[in-house]
Amino acid sequence: MNQLSVQHLIGIKHLKKSDIDLIFKTADHFKEVINRPIKKVPSLRDITIANLFFENSTRTKLSFELAEKRLSADIINFSASQSSVKKGETLIDTANNILSMKVDIIVMRHPSVGACDFLSKHVNAKIVNAGDGTHEHPTQALLDSFSIREKLGEVKGKKIVIIGDILHSRVALSNIYALKLQGAEVMVCGPKTLIPKYIESLGVIVETNLKKALNWCDVANVLRVQNERMDINYFPSTREYTQLFGINKTLLNSLDKKIVIMHPGPINRGVEITSDVADADQSIILNQVENGVAVRMAVIYLLAQQIKQ
Ligand code: CP
Secondary structure (H helix, E strand, O other): OOOOOOOOEOOHHHOOHHHHHHHHHHHHHHHHHHOOOOOOOOOOOOOEEEEEEOOOOOHHHHHHHHHHHHOOOEEEEEEHHHOHHHHOOOHHHHHHHHHOOOOOEEEEEEOOOOHHHHHHOOOOOEEEEEEEOOOEOHHHHHHHHHHHHHHHOOOOOOEEEEEOOOOOOHHHHHHHHHHHHOOOEEEEEOOHHHOOHHHHHHOOEEEOOHHHHHHHOOEEEEOOOOHHHOOOOOOOOHHHHHHHHOEOHHHHHOOOOOOEEEOOOOOOEOOOEOHHHHOOOOEOHHHHHHHHHHHHHHHHHHHHHHHHO
8 A cells, every 4th residue: 555544644543554554664764864964855846834833832843844844845834822813813714814825734733622623624735633632643653653663673562551641641542542553552551530531442451550560561651741731630749740650760770671761742851750761771752753753754745645646
């Protein structure tokens, strides 16, 4: 198969295993390209992309922008805080005004669950979800699996624990879908209050004891607590959270194996992870960021091929 089975990238939930295989095969090629002295290919010279960010971002925004530039696409960047959204313009009006400037692909981050799906049904452009509220962050999950595959050879059969604030995490949900689709075993670990009740129906193991979770896994993907999405207290204090669910070097050294440490960022050093763990040789956090560019090049390239046909 050399075509995606979907017209937009709204969520991993809508992908097939063959889509992930195709994205990774394409990303392998682009990873080689971005490590050449000339890091650019002319593939998307005839494509225009709008990056619409209605929520803060460092990694995802810069990574998409660089991926698009490496493919030679024309790009325009939109930040909600400096736009006419502040004057009351709707999402569809904003998107249609941008599209009338002949835009082919919209990459969008939005605080509302379902915003990308909604837009895909109302405007004539390819939509790539760069994170919609607490729902999905598909390119993050793809780059996470790509990084596990790079480090451990394959994802199938590997034991991955996702640690922390599962309830508010789009990274957790997209990772669960992606990892299960590829045949990994998945566990979530965190305070009971931050683990959604439906999670076991996704075929995921729940563990509240961090030491047991770390002893079980090959890979620990550590998430930050998303205080900005909380309107009540889910645990007594940050100090207690760190004592029970923070990853530190003493804890890692007490395991009888060397596990791989991941984090999607942004990191709250000293809360969910200590600096000596984040910067340790078993951490692949910066590899994740590097791989994000190649994976996003692959996603955009494959969607653009559908426009060109
Ligand atoms: N991982 C991630 O989505 O980071 P940003 O919020 O900085 O884009």
